[in-house]
Amino acid sequence: MTQIELRGVQKYFGAVQVIKDLNLKIDDNEFIVLLGQSGCGKTTTLRAIAGLETIDGGDILIDGKPVQHLKAADRDIAMVFQSFSLYPHMSVYENIAFPLRATRKSKAEIDQEVRSVAKTLQITDLLAKKPSALSGGDMQRVAIGRALVRRPKAMLMDEPIGALDAKLREEMRAEIKRLHIKQGSTSIYVTHDQIEAMSLADRIVIMHEGVLQQVGSPDDVYSHPANLFVAQFVGSPVMNVAEASVTEKASAASVTLGDAAAGFEFPRALLSKLNGHAGDKLALGIRPEGVIVRHEAAEGFLPVETQIVEPLGSFDIVDIKVGSKMLRARTKSGFVSGPGEKVFARIDPAQAHFFDVASGRSLGVRL
Ligand SMILES: Nc1ncnc2c1ncn2[C@@H]1O[C@H](COP(=O)(O)OP(=O)(O)O)[C@@H](O)[C@H]1O
Ligand SMILES: [Mg+2]
Structure with a gap:
């Protein structure tokens, strides 16, 4: 003992x-x-x-x-x-x-x-x-x-x-x-x-x-992860982190990364779960497996273009550009043909993390 x-x-x-x-x-x-x-x-x-x-x-x-x-x-x-x-x-x-x-x-x-x-x-x-x-x-x-x-x-x-x-x-x-x-x-x-x-x-x-x-x-x-340091220290490839603004849009919430022209669709519950912090300076954290890429347009998916593709054997890491922010997505190997392909991306709300930029602390949102 x-x-x-x-x-x-x-x-x-x-x-x-x-x-x-x-x-x-x-x-x-x-x-x-x-x-x-x-x-x-x-x-x-x-x-x-x-x-x-x-x-x-x-x-x-x-x-x-x-x-x-x-x-x-x-x-x-x-x-x-x-x-x-x-x-x-x-x-x-x-x-x-x-x-x-x-x-x-x-x-x-x-x-x-x-x-x-x-x-x-x-x-x-x-x-x-x-x-x-x-x-x-x-x-x-x-x-x-x-x-x-x-x-x-x-x-x-x-x-x-x-x-x-x-x-x-x-x-x-x-x-x-x-x-x-x-x-x-x-x-x-x-x-x-x-x-x-x-x-x-x-x-x-x-x-x-x-x-x-x-x-x-x-x-x-x-x-x-309790804060941005842990979020980006644990996991490989590292978690994507981007400044994000959250707004109300029709019956949903919309999460816009940096200067992107359009936002990702999130459940409306995000607004209440942010618990009064929706207007603060926020960062969204999403692991590459939480960035979902498909070939055809679909509700909630934003049109994006692929950049670098890294084949890692059992899967690929595909860089996509959302506004001026690069997001890394994990796809099946060979899913996209290479750089410059037009695809559609969504963020899985269940895998998204929200952090307060000033303190770095996670806001503990679970969707
Ligand atoms: N005997 C020592 N005298 C002065 N500074 C030290 C001494 N041992 C460690 N440090 C400093 O303390 C900090 C922590 O060191 P350490 O505990 O060895 O870190 P880690 O094991 O995580 O690499 C470092 O900045 C290191 O340079
Ligand atoms: Mg040591």
Whole structure:
């Protein structure tokens, strides 16, 4: 049982505040991913939890007890880093056994635990080797083994597979997930890679410039981004965002992007759901799969012309121009012949997001 809680955590390096009032509650056995661009404060947050970095305000609680005054060694938390941090002169066996040597365990007990961890990580046949003889992926397996062997209260991983090549990263990602399902320990995993975050996390914590932007399941942050930053950070290709004005038109609502000559048709309910914000400066967010393209004219579709077409294998991304704004639409592959084709486009109201431009916040409209 390990719960970790951050309450109003603040961290400065000199005059620069790199963690700003961070509040987060992590449940027992939960796999949390801290996601954000390089420099947003992920490593600092992890090091603060581990006790490798002091904090300048707030509390860090493990199972309800403040630990910010405890040394790293007294917090019983293991950390795996991106850079391989194995002892080069020791065998794999000795590297994994190392954290147990300082305990009162007998040789036989240590042996049993090293072999059990090696078996879980499928590295039994590597036990006699030196780190220099291992591939990058195997080195990280050993580093994870060394972290796991003392059954820490929590596992913190800082871009543990970031240095591996793409194919191996994918393999290791799946292994880390399997391991978590099997071992079930409270885990905090740091990455700047949203695919890694989406595939591993129970909940994703998105940070930007030291400020927590949103905490939620992968589906939450993808389908209900809390603000424009999250909307454009999660998802590939990125969400289209355009300034939009909403007006009443006959029995419907009309959403005009930028300087476009005509608006997209939306259900009238949009006006009430905007809750008095219809007249504010708004941005519409729509993922490429929410931009629907067809060949024939139809009610609610605007005539548009295709620009660049990117074939991506199982689908195409087609750029269309609405006024001076470019929207990216996702179509079946080969659906349009190429640039310059006249087609008709609509925005799926159920997939549209509305944001307040001034604050960037989502207005939470669901149609
Ligand atoms: N020891 C340090 N001294 C001064 N500034 C630091 C130190 N460590 C990190 N920083 C700064 O703090 C910010 C957050 O860094 P970091 O937590 O490493 O970000 P991330 O892991 O998200 O890339 C960055 O601007 C970085 O330059
Ligand atoms: Mg980092």
